[in-house]
Amino acid sequence: MSDRVLISAGELRGLLDAGDPPLVLDVRWALGDPHGREHYRAGHVPGAVFADLDTELAAAPTGQGGRHPLPDIADLQAAARRWGLRAGTPVVVYDDLGNTAAARAWWLLRWAGVADVRLLDGALGAWRAAGFPLESGEDVAEPGDIGLVPGHLPVLDADEAAGLAEQGVLLDARAAERYRGETEPVDPRAGHIPGAVSAPTGDNLAADGTFRPARELRARFAALGADGGTPVGVYCGSGVTAAHQIVALTLAGVDAALFPGSWSAWSADPDRPAVLGEHPR
Structure with missing residues (x-):
């Protein structure tokens, strides 16, 4: 696996200009906004697909698998x-x-064995802030030949997540109000998995949208009990922003497993308990 997790806008621009570019993927998506492709067509990093x-980074929703199954x-x-x-092609x-x-x-590509996958640090905002050009329309790539093999990153099912909350550290990457059960806009029940610790994904980022420095992330997660000395798992609403948490943990030097079904799968099972309030139990 590549040791590199992030790439700056300037570094990416240099690779694109050098004539041997990485594959660039635009994953324009937000909860409640079905217009990702339209946003992409309106303006994206040149050459991005x-x-x-x-439909491509998740299977169809199921009760057992949640809203975004692998x-x-x-x-x-x-x-x-x-x-x-x-x-052998790098991906950004x-x-x-x-x-x-x-x-x-x-997360998915690394789980499937692609070694060199990096995030554009600061996302599209960093590209814009640097004054680099955007391209409109839609790029269609020549078909690739990649062979993928699953299992290169660890995953948890619901029972394993429950066990990790007892014997390790299970981080809940949702917003704090969803963790506390004060609001639940999407999933069947409000609350959190018993024993899980609130760790909102937004706290991984600096004010400009880039990831906080590794030393700050290490301190953040150590304060939550995730210092690398005990097993760590992460969940969110449907296994999407939890992957962001795993990026931050990777930058902090802490390995972590993903619970793909996350709260959407847990809360759909009436036999699974839910805790309300700011405390883990």
Whole structure:
């Protein structure tokens, strides 16, 4: 696996200008906004290919699997080949929301064995802030030949997530008010998994939308009990922003497993308990 997790806008511009560019994926998605492809067509990093989170980076929703189950590896491979991904090609992913959606593509591709996948630090906002050009319309890549093999990053099912909350550290990456159960705009029940610790994804980022320095992230997660000395798992609403948390943990030097079904799967099972309030239990 590549040791590099992030790439700056200037570094990406240099690679694009050098004539041997990485595959760039635009993962424009936000909860409640179905117009990601239209946003992409209106303006994207030159040469970027659109990756659809709902249909390419996830399987169809199920009660047991949640709102964004992991895609079947054959389906993910077919999508990656449509994007033009070839064996050995580096990949850069971004969105327009602090990389909270793009991190899903970062995690999935690494889980599937693609070694060199990086996030555009600061997302599309950093590209704009640098004054670099945008391209409109839609880029269609020549089909790739990548072969994907799952299992390169750890995952948890619901029972394993419950056990980790007891024997390790289970981080809830949703907004604090959803963790506390004060609001639940999407999923069947409000609250959090017993024993889970609130760790909102937004706290991973600096004011300009880039990731906070590694030393700050290490301190943040250590204060939550995730200092690398005990197993760590992460969940969110449907396994999307939890991937962003895993990026931040990786930058902090802490390995973590993803619970893909997350709260959407947990809360759909009436036999799974839910805790309300700011305390883990």
